[in-house]
Amino acid sequence: MSKYLILCVDDEREVLDSVIQDLDCFEEHFLLEAAESVQEAKEIIADSEQNEIKLALILCDHIMPDQTGISFLIELNQQESTKPTRKLLLTGQAGLEDTVEAVNHSSLDFYIAKPWIGDDLRDVVKEQLTDYMIENEPDLMPWSSFLNTEKIFNAVAKKRMNFGE
Template sequence: MNKYLILCVDDEREVLDSVIQDLDCFEEHFILEAAESVQEAKALIEESRQEDIKLALILCDHIMPEQTGIQFLIELNQDMQTKPTRKLLLTGQAGLEDTVEAVNHSSLDFYIAKPWQGDELRNIVKNQLTTYMIENEMDLMPWASMLETERVFEAMAKHRLDYGE
């Protein structure tokens, strides 16, 4: 199986720790990293690229010191290597205008309001990772047991029909 990264970005350490704790169930199959700034996130993404690890999903806060989360997600969407990445905004402070900008630039796949519920966050992340794998991974069978099984099997069946395999 290819290596994939889930990256969580928030400038508040307690929030970041809480998100990582809620998502630690994905660590068996994904690399789970945390960054306290956009600069740190960019360094982790570059490091992953060099190790041929794809950024499958980024969960990003909006209000951060050097660059907003939405600006960062738009930037990632303009890079061909991170365009397929599922982009989630986890914030309590993004205004409607900022959110609309992200949606209009196709840079936001899901919006999660703070405070969040752990089960809800895990389900959203599982759904987004399933979408990512269906769109970007040829061999879906290894992912069937850990992601949304029914959707993975439907995609495999469709792939067989489309390509006559």
């Protein structure tokens, strides 16, 4: 299986630790990284790309000191290597205008409000990763055991039907 990265970005260490703890169930199949700033996130992404590790999903806070989460997600959406990445905003402070801007730039796949519930966060991440794999991974079967099995089987069946035409 190819290597894929889940990146969590939040300038508050306690929040970041909590998100990582909630998502540690994905560590068996994905690299799980944390960044306390957009700059640190950019460094992690650059290192990953050098090692041929694709950024599958980014979970980003909005209000941060150097750059807002939404402007960062828009920036990622404009780069060829990170355009397919599933982009989630995890925040309690993004205003409607900011969120609409992200949606209009196709830079936001999901919005999660703080405080979040761990099970709900895991469910959203699982669905987003499933969608990412269906869109970007040619060999889906290995992913069916821990992502959305039914969705993956349906995608495999659809690919087989299209291949047969």
